[in-house]
Amino acid sequence: MTAPRLARSILLGSLLCGLSFSTASPSVAASCGSEIQGGGIVSAIIDARTLRLDDGRDVRLAGVEVVAGDANDHRPALAALIGRQVILRGDGDDPDRYGRQSAFVYLDPSARSIQSELLERGEALASGDIADKACAAELATAEAAARQARRGTWANSSIIKNVENPVDILTRVGQFTVVEGKVLSVRQAGGTIYVNFGRRWTRDFAATISRRMIPYFEAAGIAPVSLENRRVRVRGWVERRGGPRINVLRVGQIEVIGD
Missing domain, CATH: 2.40.50.140 (Nucleic acid-binding proteins)
Structure with missing residues (x-):
């Protein structure tokens, strides 16, 4: 599995709350996310890390955490996904004890993961619990970009x-x-x-x-x-x-x- 390459990004268009997620070349998706584990249309946002699909599944964003008590409620960032078709990638689709499927989430097979987008905007923290080296490196790079630019959560010096x-x-x-x-x-x-x-x-x-x-x-x-x-x-x-x-x-x- 090759390390993530720098890829150009283009806007997908104006989405809910004025936010958008970007797409990138296929080499990015190929480097991170493992096997495709299905997909669906996002019908609701449960919390800052959890989506609900139209088939009733709850999907937990793998590899990221959100700072509890942050004044910023990051659900609006994910609200931009409501009504969108998403693709899930991961090592398996077995639910956790709360019935949630953990996965990397993509808008397109050639897109960067939603996790990388959130990290780069400073709307999440890398959890450090992803075993796949390429995936972990991609998330760490995205977080580092936000940290250096002091975007989002990283604007708080006490983070x-x-x-x-x-x-x-x-x-x-x-x-x-x-x-x-x-x-x-x-x-x-x-x-x-x-x-x-x-x-x-x-x-x-x-x-x-x-x-x-x-x-x-x-x-x-x-x-x-x-x-x-x-x-x-x-x-x-x-x-x-x-x-x-x-x-x-x-x-x-x-x-x-x-x-």
Whole structure:
């Protein structure tokens, strides 16, 4: 599977709420999204990540999250899809425990995914849980463009939480969050690896990685121990276990920056 190529975009026309989604050359769709898993006409928007099709299926946008409590309700962005035919791509069409099908969503076989469009406009965050390297790279590139331009969500300077303020991170318990800072140490206790950003486990932020994940990190060229003294960005769901924690279930949740 080849890496995404830069492709020209054209407007599809004036859509609801004045928003539009773009199309691109077939090489983009070929690089991300796996097999076609059917499609349908969008009949409703359930929330900022979920569409309902005319056959009753609920489709969850794979690979993205929306910041809870954001003053911007991003449903209007998806409202532009109501009445449109969409194509679903993914590794399977099995529903999750809530009955939703997780998929990459396209307006056309040759289009960029809706996820990439939302990320590039700063209306979503990459979740970091996509295993396919080409798909993950496409989403990361789209998010980086919005971050650098400070578009949408990224216009808020507090969107990335600083490890030096663990109290601020704790305000995000139970919510998807991006945390950034320098790793102080990496330690293993039992079957868990602790990527520590401070000295006090009862107060400071840490990312936890199951020892079973080590082969996946090493295959990606990121041995957990190599994170010491490096600046790292971690994304995931904040928990409180002593201090704030994010449990890393996918390699893509950790990004080394500033080398």
